[in-house]
Amino acid sequence: MTAEADPPPFFRAHVFVCCNRRPDGHRRGSCAARGSERLRDYMKARAKELGLEGVRVNMAGCLDRCEFGPTVVVYPEGVWYRAETTEDIDEILSAHLRESGRARRLMLTERDVAPPKA
Amino acid sequence: MTAEADPPPFFRAHVFVCCNRRPDGHRRGSCAARGSERLRDYMKARAKELGLEGVRVNMAGCLDRCEFGPTVVVYPEGVWYRAETTEDIDEILSAHLRESGRARRLMLTERDVAPPKA
Numbered sequence: 506m507t508a509e510a511d512p513p514p515f516f517r518a519h520v521f522v523c524c525n526r527r528p529d530g531h532r533r534g535s536c537a538a539r540g541s542e543r544l545r546d547y548m549k550a551r552a553k554e555l556g557l558e559g560v561r562v563n564m565a566g567c568l569d570r571c572e573f574g575p576t577v578v579v580y581p582e583g584v585w586y587r588a589e590t591t592e593d594i595d596e597i598l599s600a601h602l603r604e605s606g607r608a609r610r611l612m613l614t615e616r617d618v619a620p621p622k623a
Numbered sequence: 624m625t626a627e628a629d630p631p632p633f634f635r636a637h638v639f640v641c642c643n644r645r646p647d648g649h650r651r652g653s654c655a656a657r658g659s660e661r662l663r664d665y666m667k668a669r670a671k672e673l674g675l676e677g678v679r680v681n682m683a684g685c686l687d688r689c690e691f692g693p694t695v696v697v698y699p700e701g702v703w704y705r706a707e708t709t710e711d712i713d714e715i716l717s718a719h720l721r722e723s724g725r726a727r728r729l730m731l732t733e734r735d736v737a738p739p740k741a
Contacts, residue, residue: 510725511700511701512730512732513733514701515696515701515733516701519701521683563685563686565683565684567681568679570633580637580698581700581701582629583632583699585630585633607628612630614630
């Protein structure tokens, strides 16, 4: 079976917010330790209030870009963001999920990779 | 900023396994109640054993296709699967993540939507 025969997208935009929590003091830290659970809750609620059709916001396990967290990834685009505040979340909702553009200031790039293991 | 300027994909395939758990007896059931946590652990371990480069397997919150679970979605393709057994997981790993095809037998389609609320 080829990609041409895939069913249509189930969600227009599927957003995953890393909610992994590591113990305090871990070398890499974690998104939950940086407050991601509250940001996930806020993003879900605001997406609903804004009436964004076809947008789903989910928590996820460790997305492996811990150093840049709290991290958010939007599929199918595969665009990654760092969101530290509810204002950052608002910017992603507005620029990316409502306007189908990018919240450029917050985007992770290919340079945002974990440092080598100690 | 336009999509043309997006950074390259961080993962070749980003797999989310729904691990949402509802109380026993809930009308919609839940993926965790159908055994998804064990399947997620299996899939992570097997993907590593198979040496699948660029493949990330994560747990996720409720993907809202509970009736068809345990559900798995692969991005950026946005292809959804129902996986009930470790054999189903092996089939997805082999057909989709190794061979870049589809595990057709297990795919959800646009007809697999939740029934209207009672």
